[in-house]
Amino acid sequence: MFPVAYRYQALKEALAAAISGRDLLPRHAASAPDLRCPHALAVVSGLASNGYVASLLVSRYFRLGDAGAARKVFDAATSRPPSAAAVSPPQKTLLYNAMLRGYLSRGLPWMAVGVFWEMGACPPDRHTYHLAVMACARASEFEVGRRVGAEAAAKGFQSDLLVATALIGMYAEAGDMSAARMVFDEMPRRDAVAWNAIISGYACGGHLNEAAELFMRMRSVDCVLPTEATLVSLISGYASFGSWEGRGMMHGIVIKSGFQLNLFVSNALLDLYVEFGCLGEAVTLFRQMAVYFAQCDYGLR
Structure with missing residues (x-):
């Protein structure tokens, strides 16, 4: 037995x-x-x-x-x-995290915010704060998000990679780039996701000089390689707020970064050219992409 x-x-x-x-x-x-x-x-x-x-x-x-x-x-x-x-307390935290994650996955961020405030004496961990900040950003509950961020900082979680990246995204969504930059600058280490969050925040807010400066620093100082998300956010920012001269610079950055054949990046470039009325360049880029993907499709058969 x-x-x-x-x-x-x-x-x-x-x-x-x-x-x-x-x-x-x-x-x-x-x-x-x-x-x-x-x-x-x-x-x-x-x-x-x-x-x-x-x-x-x-x-x-x-x-x-x-x-x-x-x-x-x-x-x-x-x-x-x-x-x-x-x-038990660790398992209870796990259970609360499951609820937070679940409500976020179903598009119910305000319900996730409510669950976070129900925790009471249950100790949050890094995942809890990460999910709670994301929920506040998606629900546009920015003042609540600031309170969550303050609580996370008081418990030593603000410099955590997950929590800090979520805070950067939330502050950027709220239009408070000074707070986002403060969190970013205080991070002991940054990965591509954190860089994407701060660059996207500046680019989407029309602060193109700061976005471009951080993009260069990302590669030269921290030696973090850009991803397609980095380039798409930067190109989209130039499409919305950039100058005529910026279109050529962005295409050059894409080529130097090795993303000229990436579908998402190329689509963002197409939008950039169309936005500035550069239909000739847009057609040329479209044809290049059509030939490339046709060759890829043929090679897979």
Whole structure:
């Protein structure tokens, strides 16, 4: 006879496999009705109040489009009295993060903001603050986002890569580039996503000199290679706010960066040329891209 703890762990792993879709059980939950069976088993066994299992149920219900069922699982798990299977503080944070991520994935950022303020004594981690700031940005709750940012800074998370990048994006969305730049300058290290956030913020706000300066610094000082997102945001900024002379400079930057055959970057360049009435250059670029992709298509046959 296996010890109780072993059987409990085995049941938890089997339930996790059934909920998340791994192949430890013959059939996994491919739809909301399919998920009812492992969900019921979790309730009967007492594992529905386990933070790990509950967070898997929440995530799966959100992926299946049933936000109401996800909320019921969350409420049941967080309202239960402490027990051997109840939600420990780290698992409770995991559960809150699953709710935040789920609401964001379903386009309900204001619901995610509400969940963040329900945390109470539950300790947020870097992922919590990252998701909460993203939710505030998408819900245009910028003052709330500032409060979240202040709380994150007080707990030492503002210099975290995930949290800082989300704050830069939120401040840029709010039009407060001075706050975005302050967060950016205080980051101990920056990846391409952080650079993209600050460059995009400046470019979309019409601050093209600052955007171009940061683009050059990104490569020369921090040795971070630009991505297609970097170039698309920079080109789009020049299309909206740039000068006639800027169009040639942008095409040169694209070629030097090796993105002249990238579909998204080329489409942004086309928009730039059309915006300035440079139809000849636009047609030439379009034909070059058409030939290139036709050759790629032929090579794949």
